Amino acid sequence: MRSTDDFLIFFHLIEQGSFSKAADLVGLTKSVVSKRITRLEQELGVQLIYRTTRKLTLTEAGEVFFSHAREVYYSVQNAEQAMSGLGESLTGTIRISVPTISGELILPKAIAEFSAKYPDIHIDMDLDNRFVDIVAEGFDLAIRTGALPDSSFIARRLVDAHWVICGAPDYFARCGIPKAPSELIQHNCLAYSYQETGAQEWLFKGADKPCTVKVNGNFTTNNASALRRAALFGQGLVYVPKVLVAEDLKAGTLIEVLQEQVAKCLGIYAIYPYTRHQPIKVKLFIEHLYLCYQKHLEKF
Structure with a gap:
């Protein structure tokens, strides 16, 4: 041999x-x-x-x-x-790249729970909406949303996030409630630029397949929290992940519209390099994230 x-x-x-x-x-x-x-x-x-x-x-x-x-x-x-x-001890650092919307919603609580269980593991979370080079920039994993390009990375699906269209009561009092997607062209639609389909292209169910409606508005941002606040101030309508506005919808400070016609649902993934053997601490962290996302979003 x-x-x-x-x-x-x-x-x-x-x-x-x-x-x-x-x-x-x-x-x-x-x-x-x-x-x-x-x-x-x-x-x-x-x-x-x-x-x-x-x-x-x-x-x-x-x-x-x-x-x-x-x-x-x-x-x-x-x-x-x-x-x-x-024989790896559960110590050291896990570097994670996260889009702002994930870093501001579920992840802080998930990380707090993980740190309580593994206090010797340090989590270094970088909030950035750009698609970082995971290997070149030294990240252990990244959170990505939407369709994933073919690559040498492994993707662990954490959850599917459903999107909603909503606005504040005073906005609807001034501008009316749209009854069909086509009526959105008459509304001020605030755009979330961190999405693949285009900030002004909103996805809906069609007779045979999903279709998009081209919308317009006077505010565009890549920060989901800023978009939510603009909607709460009555500036216009937003098309965002339901988890972002779930508490607002429950409280009535935002009202959902076109519920049966919205088609957008995007997968949220943990991405890590294929050629690198995962340290045990990273495996545990990804599994913890999966359980947290499932638990948090199952009610939505």
């Missing part, structure tokens, strides 16, 4: 594109790595790479061998990290 070292050395060589860099990673000299690759090719009876002064290029056989070398590398990494995780 061939030594695992052959696969690992070849993997690092191709990944780094340099004998010297690969040698540094595996703790050997450049000449030894070169000799190991030459011996590997001789034993296999095939040429694995074309060597030039500027770059290394895989042959067809090299492509096949590299695919197996990559599998060996990740298997070794996962095994080592899984074993180290078994």
Whole structure:
């Protein structure tokens, strides 16, 4: 059976594109790595790479061998990290990137409950509506809402968030209550710019499939709390996650309209890197978030 070292050395060589860099990673000299690759090719009876002064290029056989070398590398990494995780103490920091609406609603209570249970784990939460580069910026996970692009990340669905259209009683007293989505063009519709479908495109159920209505208004923001306050002040109508205004609807300070016709429902996900083995503390945190989101939103 061939030594695992052959696969690992070849993997690092191709990944780094340099004998010297690969040698540094595996703790050997450049000449030894070169000799190991030459011996590997001789034993296999095939040429694995074309060597030039500027770059290394895989042959067809090299492509096949590299695919197996990559599998060996990740298997070794996962095994080592899984074993180290078994003895991991529940300490350290979890860095999480969160859109403002999540950071202002469910998460503070969820984090407080998690911290009470695991007081030695520090939660570092960054509120930002931009799509951060999780790996490059050093985050353990991020909370994302809506349709997710194909990527190398794992997505754990936390909950589905239903959206509502609502406004303050004094707004409806001045402007009337819309009875159909088409009537929204006559209303001041305040826009939440942090959404994929467009701030002025509101989604509704159609006869055969969902449809959108183009709306207009005199206020746009990417901050959900500011949008809620504008609605409470009677400035106009808003189309927002129900959890944001649930207490207002219950108190009657905001009134929901077009309930049976609103179609928007977006998944909320915890996203984390696929190639990195999850520390136990991150697994526990994600599972805690899932339970908190389910418990909080099931009443909506």
